[in-house]
Amino acid sequence: xxxxxxxxxxxxxxxxxxxxxxxxxxxxxxxxxxxxxxxxxxxxxxxxxxxxxxxxxxxxxxxxxxxxxxxxxxxxxxxxxxxxxxxxxxxxxxxxxxxxxxxxxxxxxxxxxxxxxxxxxxxxxxxxxxxxxxxxxxxxxxxxxxxxxxxxxxxxxxxxxxxxxxxxxxxxxxxxxxxxxxxxxxxxxxxxxxxxxxxxxxxxxxxxxxxxxxxxxxxxxxxxxxxxxxxxxxxxxxxxxxxxxxxxxxxx
Numbered sequence: 001x002x003x004x005x006x007x008x009x010x011x012x013x014x015x016x017x018x019x020x021x022x023x024x025x026x027x028x029x030x031x032x033x034x035x036x037x038x039x040x041x042x043x044x045x046x047x048x049x050x051x052x053x054x055x056x057x058x059x060x061x062x063x064x065x066x067x068x069x070x071x072x073x074x075x076x077x078x079x080x081x082x083x084x085x086x087x088x089x090x091x092x093x094x095x096x097x098x099x100x101x102x103x104x105x106x107x108x109x110x111x112x113x114x115x116x117x118x119x120x121x122x123x124x125x126x127x128x129x130x131x132x133x134x135x136x137x138x139x140x141x142x143x144x145x146x147x148x149x150x151x152x153x154x155x156x157x158x159x160x161x162x163x164x165x166x167x168x169x170x171x172x173x174x175x176x177x178x179x180x181x182x183x184x185x186x187x188x189x190x191x192x193x194x195x196x197x198x199x200x201x202x203x204x205x206x207x208x209x210x211x212x213x214x215x216x217x218x219x220x221x222x223x224x225x226x227x228x229x230x231x232x233x234x235x236x237x238x239x240x241x242x243x244x245x246x247x248x249x250x251x252x
Contacts, residue, residue: 007068009061016056016121024161024169027122028202030067031173034059035195037069038115042108042191048078050106054114055095055128056121076106094128094139099185109185112194116180117141123173125158141181148178172201 009015012030015022041049051058052074060068074090086104089096095117097110117128120140128140137143147153153174154162161170176197182188189197 005062005068007060008063009065011057012059012061012067012118013056013121015061015065016125017127022122022160024166025202025205026065027161028169028173028198028205030059030061030065031119031122032195032198032202034067034069034118035115035191035198037067038111039190039192039195041069042078042111048108049075050078050108051075051111051114052106053091053095054111054118055092056118057092059118078108094141097185098183107185108191109188112180112188112191113185115191115194116177119173119177119180120144123158123161123170123177124156125160126156144174144177145181148174166205169201169205172204173198176201 012034038051038054041051049072051069051072053071054069058069058071060070062068076087087106089101089104091097091100091114095114097113099113100106100110117140120126121128124140124144126140126143130138130140136146144153144156147156157170176189176194180188180194
């Protein structure tokens, strides 16, 4: 008999796509805590573990909506030497790292790619694969990349979080997603860096001083004042110097 902790709020997939009200703050909390769990597997476990099937259906939510990363059926132990471990490709369509599909080598950066698709689900509330959509919009990750290139990110966002006060934070998350979706794993951040960046972004949302409104800067970031188009650019820490930014990331 296997006995597990009771998880009353089901999966993150159900929470995102089940029509529940979800504030941007809640989404950031779930994202940051999930990233911390994956960062622990990659960097702090006695033997590092690559999950191999990161998706919203494998993130469970307890009574406080604290995420629990689950289902390690596709997981592997990280190689103990420099040799690359070649495996049978496993995972879920829409979340799979393209580099992993080509090389059959599961790495920590494969989990980073998959996690960034979960971030997109949290921002957009769209399914990662939509077979009823036009071909260019069937893959959420591809749709996101093309939307950035065409300055149409705003139309992808979930209506529930589309408001002026949220835009600086959303732009920061979108920039992080773009970095994680790099086709080459070596160009993606580590899961630990993703968790630290989400922690910094979460603090921008929590503290009013991180939300100072600069109309000229916002026009640069969002394009015209009409919210039809959004230009995604990396904006740093909104006037905070590098030392302060690192302190925020470390929670000091």
